[in-house]
Amino acid sequence: MAAQNGSGGSALYVTGGTTLLVGINEWEISPAMEPTEHVAFTEDWVNNYPGPRKFSGSFSGRGDDDTSQDTLRNAMLGGSVLALRLHTQTAEYWNVATAYLTGQSDRLSREGIMERSWDFVGSGALTYV
Amino acid sequence: MSSGFMTLGSAIHARMSGHVGVAVYQNRAPQGGTPEYCILQQQSATEDYWFGNGIDSIVDADYVIKVVSNDYWPAQAMLIYDGSVHPRIQFAPLTVAGHVQLFCERIRTIPSYQDSDFFWHVGGLYRVTVQGTA
Numbered sequence: 001m002a003a004q005n006g007s008g009g010s011a012l013y014v015t016g017g018t019t020l021l022v023g024i025n026e027w028e029i030s031p032a033m034e035p036t037e038h039v040a041f042t043e044d045w046v047n048n049y050p051g052p053r054k055f056s057g058s059f060s061g062r063g064d065d066d067t068s069q070d071t072l073r074n075a076m077l078g079g080s081v082l083a084l085r086l087h088t089q090t091a092e093y094w095n096v097a098t099a100y101l102t103g104q105s106d107r108l109s110r111e112g113i114m115e116r117s118w119d120f121v122g123s124g125a126l127t128y129v
Numbered sequence: 130m131s132s133g134f135m136t137l138g139s140a141i142h143a144r145m146s147g148h149v150g151v152a153v154y155q156n157r158a159p160q161g162g163t164p165e166y167c168i169l170q171q172q173s174a175t176e177d178y179w180f181g182n183g184i185d186s187i188v189d190a191d192y193v194i195k196v197v198s199n200d201y202w203p204a205q206a207m208l209i210y211d212g213s214v215h216p217r218i219q220f221a222p223l224t225v226a227g228h229v230q231l232f233c234e235r236i237r238t239i240p241s242y243q244d245s246d247f248f249w250h251v252g253g254l255y256r257v258t259v260q261g262t263a
Contacts, residue, residue: 006180010181023179023185061180062179113187113231
């Protein structure tokens with residue numbers, strides 16, 4: 001047993017095959033559920049029932065002129081659908097079959113490396129492989 | 130990076146040796162070495178990693194590069210540093226095998242001082258940043 005850590009992580013996009021997103025060193029994904037509340041007239045406590053799930057996430061790292069980041073920028077500008085895999089380790093990953101980029105942030109200072117991040121929102125089911 | 134000390138230090142040494150009018154040494158001059166001479170020494174370095182194959186990293190190292198003189202005044206060391214050493218290393222295109230250079234520039238000067246053996250030290254602190262491409 002060992003702590004999951006970033007040494008085996010990665011972020012890939014899928015277009016038939018998979019392509020490593022070069023320059024990414026951090027990702028986050030947040031599955032969520034919107035439960036349905038119900039309170040009967042005779043009850044004092046709220047009941048919650050499973051509702052639809054949804055997810056969103058982000059990934060970030062350095063800005064790089066690698067073509068993988070060009071692809072992401074074009075998807076952002078074009079509003080294109082995207083498929084992602086966010087690996088926790090080599091053989092395990094969050095499988096984002098359908099997502100749309102909802103934001104990109106580029107930040108550059110004279111003294112440093114460009115910082116770049118993307119936000120996305122999923123559409124349909126999220127699975128863990 | 131296999132050895133930041135050796136790889137980066139050698140690249141800086143190669144850039145300067147034979148081009149600054151005085152001998153260039155890493156870390157210390159040889160016993161009995163004749164001043165003036167130039168010393169370069171790594172102070173600290175960070176290494177940042179990105180997801181992928183484990184070799185995607187950027188090394189950001191600070192180097193003191195200075196001229197040492199046993200003259201009575203520090204002016205001779207200043208002349209060599211300002212006239213030859215700094216222009217040679219500032220924004221220099223270093224050759225570091227398997228890496229692409231991102232920065233090579235002075236981030237501050239060091240206060241000129243005279244050590245206990247009456248040698249003047251005049252120089253600056255430089256950051257050298259390279260990215261692995263292997």
